[in-house]
Amino acid sequence: MTCAELHEVADELALDVLPGDVRALALQHLDDCPSCRALVEGLSETADELLFAPGGIEPPPGFEERVLARIAAEPTTLGRPRRRGPLLAAAAAIIVAALLGVGALALRPGSHRAPAASAELSERHVQLVTASGTAVGDVSAYAGRQAWFFMRVDRGVPSGTYGCVLDVSGGRTVRLGTLTVSAGKGAWGEDLTVPASDVRDARLVSPGGTTIATAVFH
């Protein structure tokens, strides 16, 4: 498929209504053509936005509980592969995300999750600040039955790969992973191997070990 041919079907591809055989050819073309890929990504974004058109309607009473009951009946994390690849890959993207969870390890194989009440969740969310006081992003720790921890940079940091370091109670330093910044933005996530409440601060460090910015929790 040529670029011109791709342009002819780009909208149908974005709307997910392209017949299978042509779709396969189009996707094959996109693998090797960044400009066509960008076109389709943009149109796909619009296709997704169209789905906002109907607006919201409150579902029938009890909907939320019924959904959560179904989710609770799903196999546990231990029973399914953890596929965090795309999330971690997204760290270099403008849109941020990250994540993790160690609490699930406390579940017995085969056991079912019980819905956790929101009240059980506790969180901390602090700015990531340079030595000169400039905010360059934020760090969040979310400690429910499963803890999450994520660091986000959204401005003021040159492109590159940085280390993410936690200083925890007792003077220990835990180096957890790396964060790639591209065009001023990046995010990072990794399993939190210490209790979230023990985290004193989180630091973004250069490859040479210099602290670029710090998020102070205590």
Add this chain to the structure above:
Amino acid sequence: MSPFVPSDEALVAGLAAGDSGAARLLVGRYQSRLYGLAFGVLQDRSAAEDVAQEAFVRAWRHAGAYDARRGSVAGWLLRITRNLAIDALRLRRADVIDPDQLATLDLVSSTRSVEDVAVTSDETARVRSALSVLPAEQSRAVLLAAFYGRTAEEISRSEAIPLGTAKTRIRLGLRKVRAHLADFAATEAEA
């Protein structure tokens, strides 16, 4: 310390980690949207609930595969819902489905009662506005594809128009919507 409101992406990461608390937050945040979309397509409350429920379960199962580079969490959830609703429509293929009814813009306006429409967000208003400026035939073609999964060939048949015309209506319509949404975004950025 500021109040912590987990981002959509963080909640999906929580789902990927198996956190049912994150699931509760995400369901609370998106249940009306997903149900609203499913109802808009199916026009049936029971079927819409089934689809919206299943969409959340699918999100739970496949949260680890969510890729933020490919779109927002809202878009991801809505697309799951849309695909499930289309599957449900196809299962009811034996039913008599009037193409005119399918293509009506009911799902973006008129026939819902005021109390039904619980959430009319800025995004909804922007998209409806963008659709409203399209020529009717382009809007219809775009909606048939976007909400009912109709291919250009199917639209060609149901609208009794040449295939090339159906494709053109889809292309022009979607690109005009995109341009209008970009204009909105630029205006908001200037404000």
